[in-house]
Amino acid sequence: xxxxxxxxxxxxxxxxxxxxxxxxxxxxxxxxxxxxxxxxxxxxxxxxxxxxxxxxxxxxxxxxxxxxxxxxxxxxxxxxxxxxxxxxxxxxxxxxxxxxxxxxxxxxxxxxxxxxxxxxxxxxxxxxxxxxxxxxxxxxxxxxxxxxxxxxxxxxxxxxxxxxxxxxxxxxxxxxxxxxxxxxxxxxxxxxxxxxxxxxxxxxxxxxxxxxxxxxxxxxxxxxxxxxxxxxxxxxxxxxxxxxxxxxxxxxxxxxxxxxxxxxxxxxxxxxxxxxxxxxxxxxxxxxxxxxxxxxxxxxxxxxxxxxxxxxxxxxxxxxxxxxxxxxxxxxxxxxxxxxxxxxxxxxxxxxxxxxxxxxxxxxxxxxxxxxxxxxxxx
Numbered sequence: 470x471x472x473x474x475x476x477x478x479x480x481x482x483x484x485x486x487x488x489x490x491x492x493x494x495x496x497x498x499x500x501x502x503x504x505x506x507x508x509x510x511x512x513x514x515x516x517x518x519x520x521x522x523x524x525x526x527x528x529x530x531x532x533x534x535x536x537x538x539x540x541x542x543x544x545x546x547x548x549x550x551x552x553x554x555x556x557x558x559x560x561x562x563x564x565x566x567x568x569x570x571x572x573x574x575x576x577x578x579x580x581x582x583x584x585x586x587x588x589x590x591x592x593x594x595x596x597x598x599x600x601x602x603x604x605x606x607x608x609x610x611x612x613x614x615x616x617x618x619x620x621x622x623x624x625x626x627x628x629x630x631x632x633x634x635x636x637x638x639x640x641x642x643x644x645x646x647x648x649x650x651x652x653x654x655x656x657x658x659x660x661x662x663x664x665x666x667x668x669x670x671x672x673x674x675x676x677x678x679x680x681x682x683x684x685x686x687x688x689x690x691x692x693x694x695x696x697x698x699x700x701x702x703x704x705x706x707x708x709x710x711x712x713x714x715x716x717x718x719x720x721x722x723x724x725x726x727x728x729x730x731x732x733x734x735x736x737x738x739x740x741x742x743x744x745x746x747x748x749x750x751x752x753x754x755x756x757x758x759x760x761x762x763x764x765x766x767x768x769x770x771x772x773x774x775x776x777x778x779x780x781x782x783x784x785x786x787x788x789x790x791x792x793x794x795x796x797x798x799x800x801x802x803x804x805x806x807x808x809x810x811x812x813x814x815x816x817x818x819x820x821x822x823x824x825x826x827x828x829x830x831x832x833x834x835x836x837x838x839x840x841x842x843x844x845x846x847x848x
Contacts, residue, residue, distance in 0.1 A: 472592050473592055473594075476588055476592050476601075476648055477601050477604055479645055480608065480649075481605050481607070483548060483644070484582070484607075484608030486612060486634070486637050486638045487547055487578045487581040488581070489608070489609050489615065489714065490638070491551040493609070493688055494616040495571055495574075497620055497691070497706055498620065498625070498692070499513060501625040501627045502567070502627055503693070506561075506564055506567060510816045510817050512564060512813075514690075514811070515810050516564070516568045517689035517813075520574065520575025520576075521575060521685075523574075523576035524579040524799075524805075525803055526579070528580070528583065531582070532583045532795035535583045535587050536791055540588040540649050541646065541651040543580060544580075545649075548638050548642035550577040551578075551641075554574025554576070555574050555632070555635040556570075556632065558571060558574060558627075559635065577638075578802075583792075584791065585649075586602060586790045586793070588649050590783075590790045599728070599784075600724045600725065602724065602776075602779055602780070602794075603721050603722070603724040603776040603780070604721045606720065607719075607720045607721035607776070610715070610772050611718070612714070613711075613713055614714030614717075616634075617709075617714060619633065669785050670782075670796060673778060673800070676835045677835075679832070679838075680774055680778075680835040681804025682808030682828075683743065683832040684801075684804075686751060686808075686824070686825060686828040686829070687747060687750055687751070687767050688805070689808075689809045690813070691713070692706040698755055698821065709764045712761050712768065713764045713768035713771075716765035716766070716768035716769040717768035719769045719772070720769060720775065723776025723779075727780055733839045735777055737836045739773045740770070740832050740836045742767075742770035743770035743771060744829040744830070746763045746765075746766035746767025746768075747763070747829040748829045749762055749766065775797075779794055782794050
């Protein structure tokens with residue numbers, strides 16, 4: 470197999486396992502986890518925020534290590550951390566141990582992305598790097614898609630599901646060991662320190678933070694929302710997750726759309742789609758058809774937006790692709806760390822409709838930050 474295709478396939482699978490299984494599947498199984506461990510909405514939000522917090526720490530460490538010891542070791546470590554974390558989730562007997570395992574599993578996603586961006590910069594020819602990066606990034610959706618049918622088949626047996634997810638992570642560790650290069654462009658002692666905080670970097674940070682915060686309405690609470698608003702059990706939540714993941718595959722086209730229409734226009738369009746998805750899934754006016762449509766809008770928009778921020782960061786720091794990706798993805802996760810407990814608190818203190826509406830409106834504020842660099846505009 471062509472090394473570029475092999476790398477792309479491995480990266481897609483690694484992202485699917487780390488993001489789709491180790492991080493976002495928690496929201497799918499949350500109703501069953503709540504019932505088994507007697508969690509309140511506030512506690513659920515804090516646990517979900519812990520996963521995003523683990524991601525924040527891990528992605529900074531990942532960018533640092535990728536630039537010094539190379540991509541292969543960090544990619545393998547990401548898969549192994551995901552496996553250990555999901556074994557912990559499967560075995561967790563109490564909320565405290567569950568929170569610890571969720572944080573560990575969530576940190577694997579932070580480890581996974583920077584080495585893949587650095588590896589793409591070495592193996593893939595320049596004119597195809599944005600496309601390859603966004604295809605790998607769309608692996609999140611594949612993991613989400615697969616987790617939905619698994620939930621349906623297992624009837625909400627979340628412990629068994631996470632044990633199976635852990636086995637898949639071990640397999641991806643082996644694949645990464647054979648396909649990811651050990652040396653990358655920035656593997657040197659000179660690639661150190663913080664990057665310059667240009668206006669485009671600052672705007673990226675603002676946009677990614679606000680989008681990340683708003684996305685937790687569905688990533689962390691989507692299962693609970695359709696349970697409350699539509700009376701759906703794990704079957705309905707599984708169907709929602711399948712829709713989110715299937716539509717998210719469209720996010721692989723982020724590179725093409727940014728080249729064709731420009732980063733700012735693409736950014737605004739999919740922020741609007743993300744807000745619409747949150748409203749359609751989460752408010753009391755929803756219907757089964759609207760909820761599934763909202764899930765599709767949300768899935769496509771979220772993966773597209775992460776692709777936009779990936780391109781934004783890597784293009785702004787072309788000599789340090791792992792760090793460029795890290796800035797955007799780290800800030801998304803910081804927003805999610807703040808957003809998950811805040812949404813849970815709003816659900817407890819106000820009501821679901823108010824919480825959903827507030828977070829949908831929050832999505833639009835990310836569009837106030839726009840890129841100024843001419844190379845991001847339409848060709």
